[in-house]
Amino acid sequence: MGLIEYEQVIPEINCFCKVFHSQLIEEEKKSPTSHPLPHWHSSYEFNVCINGRLENHIENEVSCIESEEFVLINPNVVHTSFEVSEDYLGFAVLIPEEYIRMYFEKQDKKQVLLFTEKDYAPHKAEIWQLLYKLYLYSLSTASNRIIGMNSCVLSIFTLLLSEKEAEKENADTEEALFAKSGSQYTDYVNVHYRENIQLKDVASHFGFTATYFSKLFYRETGRNFKYYLSSIRLSHAVFLLKSTGLSITEIAERSGFPKLRAFTDLFLKVNGMTPKEYRDQYRKEMKRLQK
Numbered sequence: 539m540g541l542i543e544y545e546q547v548i549p550e551i552n553c554f555c556k557v558f559h560s561q562l563i564e565e566e567k568k569s570p571t572s573h574p575l576p577h578w579h580s581s582y583e584f585n586v587c588i589n590g591r592l593e594n595h596i597e598n599e600v601s602c603i604e605s606e607e608f609v610l611i612n613p614n615v616v617h618t619s620f621e622v623s624e625d626y627l628g629f630a631v632l633i634p635e636e637y638i639r640m641y642f643e644k645q646d647k648k649q650v651l652l653f654t655e656k657d658y659a660p661h662k663a664e665i666w667q668l669l670y671k672l673y674l675y676s677l678s679t680a681s682n683r684i685i686g687m688n689s690c691v692l693s694i695f696t697l698l699l700s701e702k703e704a705e706k707e708n709a710d711t712e713e714a715l716f717a718k719s720g721s722q723y724t725d726y727v728n729v730h731y732r733e734n735i736q737l738k739d740v741a742s743h744f745g746f747t748a749t750y751f752s753k754l755f756y757r758e759t760g761r762n763f764k765y766y767l768s769s770i771r772l773s774h775a776v777f778l779l780k781s782t783g784l785s786i787t788e789i790a791e792r793s794g795f796p797k798l799r800a801f802t803d804l805f806l807k808v809n810g811m812t813p814k815e816y817r818d819q820y821r822k823e824m825k826r827l828q829k
Contacts, residue, residue, distance in 0.1 A: 543577040544765060546772060546808045547632045551824075553684050554637050554691040556581075557676040558630040560621075576618045580769045582653075583611040583634040584694075585619055586669050590626030593792040594619050597760075608666055612652045614761040616767070629673050631691075636773070638695055650724070652760070653698050661697040668694050723755050724766065731770045737763050771795060772808060779817045784812045 549556040576595070585594055586608040593602050594609050596617045603609050611617050635650055658665055672690035675683050726740060731750040740763070741751030755763045775793040778784055787798050790813075795801035805813050 543575050544769060544808050545577045545579040545633055545773075546776065547579050547581040547630075548776065549634070550684075552688075554632050554688045555633045555672070557673065558632070559673075559676075560626060560628050576616050578614055578616045578765060579632065579637075580613045580650075580773065581634045582613060582638070583617070583633075584631040584669055585609050585611065585628070586631065586666070586673070587626070587628045588626070588670070588673075590621065590623035592619055592626060592628055593618075593622045606666055610653055610655075610658060611625075612760070614713050614759075614766060616762075618698070629676075631669060632670060633691055633695075637691075650759075651702065653702075657698050657701040660701065660786055665694050665697060708819065724759055724761075726773075727763075727767055727770060729773070731767060732792060734796045735767070759782065767794075768804060772805065775801065775813070779813055780820055 547556055570818075572605060585603065587605055589605050591602055591604050594611075594617065596609070596611055597615060599793065601609065619630075620770045638651075668690045672687050675686035675690065678686075723740070723744070724790070726743065727735070730740075737752060738748040741748045744751065746754065752763055755761070755766075759766070771794045775789050775795075778789045778792060782789075784792070786802070790798045790801035793801070795804075802812055805811075809816055811819070814824070
């Protein structure tokens with residue numbers, strides 16, 4: 539199996555999303571060694587095609603979108619995309635799952651809410667217009683830019699969640715049962731990620747062998763156990779780096795990393811800088827914005 543990257547998604551301050559424009563992607567592609575790698579992150583991702591054609595590889599499925607179409611990729615799903623036309627113009631919108639979770643009516647539900655095409659199909663045209671409007675806001679320098687982007691994000695998920703509300707009347711469907719089954723495993727990780735837990739420990743807790751539980755966790759949740767645990771720990775570490783004065787060693791310990799070296803190596807691989815460099819850059823940016 540080839541290399542799969544974890545992508546840490548950190549929107550700008552007070553913004554619910556991060557927007558990647560195709561113009562920026564084109565700059566990256568100028569490198570002779572540049573090639574999009576399969577990757578994953580704990581965010582909802584909308585790949586949006588304004589013009590041309592984009593090929594999306596999502597888990598084991600391949601699909602294409604063309605002008606004025608989009609595809610929604612759920613959090614923690616391995617994917618990659620390829621432009622298959624010279625005239626391609628588009629963008630990607632990434633919304634961290636925890637930013638949407640805080641608006642869920644029932645805060646005790648820890649499972650990630652997954653959306654399928656049937657959830658957005660009834661509102662496809664309206665969602666595309668909202669995504670394009672969000673794209674225009676992201677390019678703007680107007681004072682209402684962030685508010686406009688956030689408004690679009692909330693409007694999109696209001697439409698998506700309206701379909702989920704209708705599904706509640708049929709909670710005994712196979713999909714609902716799978717979601718319920720998967721939640722107990724992610725719930726356990728969300729509670730115990732600060733501890734030095736390993737796959738075999740969680741498997742034993744649920745009465746399975748490590749090999750069987752690894753396959754079960756992926757099948758029931760759509761996520762790889764190791765990657766899911768790492769993403770939870772990294773997200774907590776980023777929060778502590780930005781919001782506390784704790785030492786890097788303390789942050790590593792409080793985020794569940796058994797060794798400081800393991801934390802710094804993973805952080806550097808994912809973010810392209812060390813935890814200290816990340817904190818220094820964040821503080822510098824905060825001071826600049828406060829001037």
